[in-house]
Amino acid sequence: MKRALFVALVLLLGTRVQATQEFSPEPILTTTAENWERVELLEDKSSFFAKEPFWKDSRRQLPDIKAGFAGEAEPSSARFLLHCAKGWDRTDDKLPPILLVHGAVVDATKSWGKDGFLGRGGAGLAARLSQVGRRVFAITFAHPHGDNWMQAEQVANAIARIKTLTGAPQVDLLAHSKGGIAARLYCSSLRKPGMTPFRGDVRKLALVGVPNDGIDVAFAYPNLNYWVIMQNANAALCWTEALVYGVWTDLRERSLYDATEGGGAFAGQAQMLKRWDTVYGLYESDEQFDTVTTYNGGKGKVSNSLGIDHAIKEGGDLIAKLNKAGVDKRVAVALLAGSKTAIMGFCGERRGPSDGLLLVRSALATDGITKAGARVFRRDVLKLSHVELVYAEPALRWIEETLGP
Amino acid sequence: MKRAFIIICALALPAVADEVKKAATSESSGPSDFSRARYLGADATPTRAGALEGGATSIAFSPDGALLAQAAPTGAVSVARIADSDESTGLWHRTGEHLGAASGVAFLPRKELTLVSVGDDETIRTATLDASLATVTSASRQLGLGPLTALAVLDASHVAVGSCRGQIAIVKLEDAITVEKTFERHEGAIAALVALDKNRIASAGWDGCVKISDLGGREIKSAKVSPVELTTLAVTPDGKSLAAGSWKKGVTLLDASSLKTLATLETHRGCASAVLLVGPAKASLAQCRLVSASLSDETLFASDVLGSKNELGRTRRTRIKTVPSGGLAVSPDLALIACATNDGAISLYKLEGK
Numbered sequence: 150m151k152r153a154l155f156v157a158l159v160l161l162l163g164t165r166v167q168a169t170q171e172f173s174p175e176p177i178l179t180t181t182a183e184n185w186e187r188v189e190l191l192e193d194k195s196s197f198f199a200k201e202p203f204w205k206d207s208r209r210q211l212p213d214i215k216a217g218f219a220g221e222a223e224p225s226s227a228r229f230l231l232h233c234a235k236g237w238d239r240t241d242d243k244l245p246p247i248l249l250v251h252g253a254v255v256d257a258t259k260s261w262g263k264d265g266f267l268g269r270g271g272a273g274l275a276a277r278l279s280q281v282g283r284r285v286f287a288i289t290f291a292h293p294h295g296d297n298w299m300q301a302e303q304v305a306n307a308i309a310r311i312k313t314l315t316g317a318p319q320v321d322l323l324a325h326s327k328g329g330i331a332a333r334l335y336c337s338s339l340r341k342p343g344m345t346p347f348r349g350d351v352r353k354l355a356l357v358g359v360p361n362d363g364i365d366v367a368f369a370y371p372n373l374n375y376w377v378i379m380q381n382a383n384a385a386l387c388w389t390e391a392l393v394y395g396v397w398t399d400l401r402e403r404s405l406y407d408a409t410e411g412g413g414a415f416a417g418q419a420q421m422l423k424r425w426d427t428v429y430g431l432y433e434s435d436e437q438f439d440t441v442t443t444y445n446g447g448k449g450k451v452s453n454s455l456g457i458d459h460a461i462k463e464g465g466d467l468i469a470k471l472n473k474a475g476v477d478k479r480v481a482v483a484l485l486a487g488s489k490t491a492i493m494g495f496c497g498e499r500r501g502p503s504d505g506l507l508l509v510r511s512a513l514a515t516d517g518i519t520k521a522g523a524r525v526f527r528r529d530v531l532k533l534s535h536v537e538l539v540y541a542e543p544a545l546r547w548i549e550e551t552l553g554p
Numbered sequence: 555m556k557r558a559f560i561i562i563c564a565l566a567l568p569a570v571a572d573e574v575k576k577a578a579t580s581e582s583s584g585p586s587d588f589s590r591a592r593y594l595g596a597d598a599t600p601t602r603a604g605a606l607e608g609g610a611t612s613i614a615f616s617p618d619g620a621l622l623a624q625a626a627p628t629g630a631v632s633v634a635r636i637a638d639s640d641e642s643t644g645l646w647h648r649t650g651e652h653l654g655a656a657s658g659v660a661f662l663p664r665k666e667l668t669l670v671s672v673g674d675d676e677t678i679r680t681a682t683l684d685a686s687l688a689t690v691t692s693a694s695r696q697l698g699l700g701p702l703t704a705l706a707v708l709d710a711s712h713v714a715v716g717s718c719r720g721q722i723a724i725v726k727l728e729d730a731i732t733v734e735k736t737f738e739r740h741e742g743a744i745a746a747l748v749a750l751d752k753n754r755i756a757s758a759g760w761d762g763c764v765k766i767s768d769l770g771g772r773e774i775k776s777a778k779v780s781p782v783e784l785t786t787l788a789v790t791p792d793g794k795s796l797a798a799g800s801w802k803k804g805v806t807l808l809d810a811s812s813l814k815t816l817a818t819l820e821t822h823r824g825c826a827s828a829v830l831l832v833g834p835a836k837a838s839l840a841q842c843r844l845v846s847a848s849l850s851d852e853t854l855f856a857s858d859v860l861g862s863k864n865e866l867g868r869t870r871r872t873r874i875k876t877v878p879s880g881g882l883a884v885s886p887d888l889a890l891i892a893c894a895t896n897d898g899a900i901s902l903y904k905l906e907g908k
Contacts, residue, residue, distance in 0.1 A: 490896075491609070491877075546653070
């Protein structure tokens with residue numbers, strides 16, 4: 150979906166609109182996979198959805214995910230996968246079924262399956278929750294950096310499908326990182342025309358490492374751009390051009406700016422941005438070049454950036470809107486943050502307590518969640534990195550307890 | 555971020571190249587009179603908490619200075635004989651394991667060698683070791699305060715423990731582990747705890763406050779020291795002064811009774827992640843040296859004795875291999891500084907000068 154289309158749409162705060170009528174809660178394809186008893190390909194034919202552009206390293210390449218999307222590596226955002234873990238159809242579970250919502254870059258298998266995150270994930274959260282008797286489902290969005298409005302609507306559709314499959318009136322939602330923005334959106338009064346209003350069908354919402362008050366790490370650490378380039382990482386750049394191997398190189402296609410700036414492949418990333426320099430400043434280091442121009446925009450010694458304000462505007466300042474709307478008062482919310490800066494072999498965000506990517510203050514921010522009366526019943530910090538929050542034993546235990554009775 | 559990236563990526567335009575080369579090869583200012591005495595490799599034995607990375611969260615010398623204990627993000631609590639270490643691995647003796655990051659470790663001042671540790675698993679653990687560093691007895695108790703973040707030894711059988719929910723517990727460690735008192739103290743996590751004397755503790759919180767409490771839970775004094783989260787807290791040997799570090803630049807020296815700010819000293823380009831006030835028994839602030847480590851500028855820093863004007867004097871600085879994660883300790887004879895880094899190793903540096 151071109152961001153320009155969204156800009157033209159009016160946000161209807163608090164207005165009751167019709168649910169997406171075109172969602173068919175019957176799969177168009179069903180596959181199996183090592184981690185999942187059943188994987189359903191579901192589709193919503195509403196014109197609300199569109200096919201989003203993919204950066205080449207963002208394509209859905211994991212075999213079971215690609216197979217689930219009927220062989221498509223660049224599926225339309227009208228489609229999503231619903232993964233059903235072993236025991237999803239059990240009848241002895243009196244608690245609501247659980248829907249796991251993954252973050253950026255990854256998918257349900259990498260996040261919650263066995264040996265996720267380069268083999269570090271152990272048995273995985275899905276198996277863990279299944280073993281303790283819960284009915285577990287997980288969503289894989291079509292796009293790993295996709296538009297959060299469309300992903301919120303797919304969360305609503307996934308819940309509808311789970312209710313059909315299990316007969317349960319409610320689910321528990323567990324979301325990591327970017328996935329929490331889509332989950333929060335559904336549980337709020339914030340929506341665009343054609344989106345499903347919150348139906349009261351979420352009992353608990355556990356937000357793990359979610360940028361509840363936004364994130365600016367991509368702009369605060371200019372060298373992160375070089376790291377992404379060198380690693381061919383599936384991540385967005387905030388530079389539009391840079392000196393790469395001595396040559397000024399056009400980077401707009403993999404930037405988080407919108408299509409009018411030559412980007413568009415990381416729409417959901419721009420929607421999570423918020424300035425944190427007013428609290429923690431910018432990271433000062435002899436090894437970081439173009440710190441000010443990267444953050445505020447402009448041409449520096451080795452790069453050119455449009456700046457964070459430009460990107461926030463293109464993302465519709467979604468974090469501010471989410472925080473104004475709050476989470477529906479029928480939902481009980483729990484927040485978990487990580488506080489270890491060591492992540493994937495390097496030291497990440499270090500202007501304040503962080504999980505290496507996300508500041509703890511953002512992950513634990515409650516003001517924007519409680520605005521509409523939602524209760525935050527648990528709020529904890531574990532000494533884990535952003536990715537360890539998905540699979541490390543203390544995080545799994547926290548999740549299991551939090552989603553308990 | 556690895557320095558190599560920017561060199562490889564950017565090195566091209568002559569004007570930029572000069573700056574890049576300069577940044578890449580620069581060492582911090584000041585004389586390099588920190589010499590590394592020992593290098594202790596990581597305790598690489600797997601734990602049940604999963605494949606977790608990062609360096610020790612807390613380190614402590616034994617009262618006789620012969621041993622070093624570390625609490626690791628893997629949950630491991632281990633002890634090494636300092637004399638055994640020489641760029642080797644496998645010297646760590648595992649004394650216990652938390653099911654989540656271990657966040658604090660200390661030796662109890664007892665005749666028998668006893669370690670106490672706390673962790674993300676909300677648990678306090680004790681282990682008594684024999685001469686071979688094997689665990690003879692151990693005990694543990696879940697405190698129900700949420701993940702535990704800080705630990706301070708009060709005497710041979712009492713410790714204070716802080717949690718990520720801002721609570722403090724006074725815990726008695728004898729045959730059984732007993733919680734004597736629990737009280738709410740900070741908004742958000744307790745970053746550090748120190749004992750001022752037999753009856754009072756000081757705590758540093760993520761609310762930017764330093765607070766003085768008695769062991770009955772009464773708040774005696776509170777001061778907002780930083781607009782952002784505090785990282786560390788140190789006390790002088792006489793218990794009359796404190797040093798607090800935060801995620802902002804500067805170490806704040808405080809009077810431990812009034813919590814009045816005595817001075818703010820800039821020891822790093824960014825935050826001070828760990829701070830020590832190093833001086834002989836009963837030393838006052840004026841008789842102490844300030845030692846700090848920073849994960850912002852990746853340096854270890856030491857001042858001269860602060861003197862009555864609280865001045866840093868001649869400073870010493872060395873670049874640390876990776877990034878200190880908060881673990882810093884001084885040996886009982888004040889000759890060695892132990893510093894943990896994010897690669898899981900611990901290095902011992904000679905604290906030379908006055």
